[in-house]
Amino acid sequence: MSERTVEPGPDSPAAAAQRSRTAGSGVGVLADKKKARLERLAQASADSGGVSLLRDAVRRLRRNPAAVTGAVIVGLFVLMALLAPLIAPHDPVIRYPELTKDLTTDTIPGARDGFPLGSDPLGRDFLSRMIYGSRQTLFVGVLATMIGLALGVVFGAIAGAFGGWVDVVLMRVTDVMLALPSLLLAITLVAMASSSSQWTVIFAVAIVQVPIFARLLRGSMLAQRESDHVLAARALGVRQRSIVLRHMLPNSMTAVIVQATLTFAVAILDAAALSFLGLGDPDINRAEWGLMLGVDGQRYFDVRPELAYYPALAIIVVALGFTLLGEAMREAIDPKNRR
Structure with a gap:
């Protein structure tokens, strides 16, 4: 009689041993691949002299x-x-006869020779005012962001460094400020001033940004404490x-600086909104995109809608650029996104 080979069943000890050997060999192969990959990365890092966090982020x-587009x-x-005086074809304050001769309450001259974007409601070169408006918008946005950043760093550092009742008091104040919509809070602060001006807009927008920086820095410093x-x-x-100023604070500022880039876009939008609502700078000779959108664009929208389209488009594009750059910077320095 011929001998029959008995195959081990799926639940037999022999089958279990075979599966264990197969799984073990698979795990061993994965471990070898991972080890080889780590060795290649270590060798590449050693050959290049190491890669710092800043260089890796860049x-x-x-x-x-998105980062390139925003930049x-x-x-x-x-x-x-910065180059507005060199780029602008005309003085943004002077009223030109070529434009004022056709200027009426129902007609605002459009594009013509020497004036590509035509006139504003007072007979001034609209293109030059748009170019100079970038200077004023940059000034308001940068100053408001820097003031908000400085105050937020002070409050956040104090709360994160000392904790206790100081932390509780400061964080409850920031919670109250964060509970209010930023634009509504800015409007309230401007309305409390005796008269609206460029500086009231700057300080109102800056105060609105303080709790954002304070809470972010406080959270980072609490993580650094342990x-x-x-x-x-x-x-x-x-x-x-010395521990706070030399160890905790420098290691907690990266996320705050990135947040400042994102906040700059919000500061531009808030300042433009205040000017649009008539709470901004009352000086009609000063070119600022929000003021141009609110005063001229709104009043003469039926006569010449381009007076509103161009400032609005400029504000949207600039805010988008800072948002794209800020989001890309946040992702670049986040250790969870490193590969």
Whole structure:
């Protein structure tokens, strides 16, 4: 009689041993591949001398189309603001006879020779006012953001460094401010002033941004309080002030600086909204996109809607540029997104 080979069943000890050997070999292969990959990365890092966090973030920003687009928009905006006297074809304050001769309450001259965008309601070159408006918009946005950043860093550093009742009081104040819509809070602050001006707009927009920076920095510093280098400094007897200023604060500022880029776009929109509502700078000779959109664009929209279209489009494009750049910077420095 011929001998029959008995195959082990799926639940037999032999089958279980075979599956274990197969799984073990698979895990071993994956471990070898991972080890080889780590060795290649280590060798590449050693050959290049190591890659710092800043260099890695810059490299990732250069590969991000959104970051490149935002950087180009922001760069063009800053250049136009800085070189406005050289770029603008005419003085933005002078009323030109070529434009005023055809200017009536129902007619505002459009494009013509020497004036590509035509006239504003007072017979001034609209293109020159748009170019000079970038300077004023940049000035308001930068100053409001810097003031809000400085105050937010002070409050956030105090709350994150000391904790206790100081942290509770400061955070409850920021919670109240964050509970109110930013534009409504800015309108309230401007309305409390005796008279509206450029500086009331700047300070109102700055105060609105303070709780955002304060809460962000406070959270970062709370995470730093239990880190190894801070615990080591405390164990060595380093003073609390030195620990806060030399260890905790510098390591917590990266996210705050990135947030400032995003907040700049919000500051431009809030300042433009205040000017649109008639709470901004009352000086009609000062060219500012929000003021141009609110005063001229709204009043003469039926006569010449381009007076509203161009400032609105400029505000949207610039805000989009800062938003794209800020979001890309936030993703580039986030350790969770590193590959």
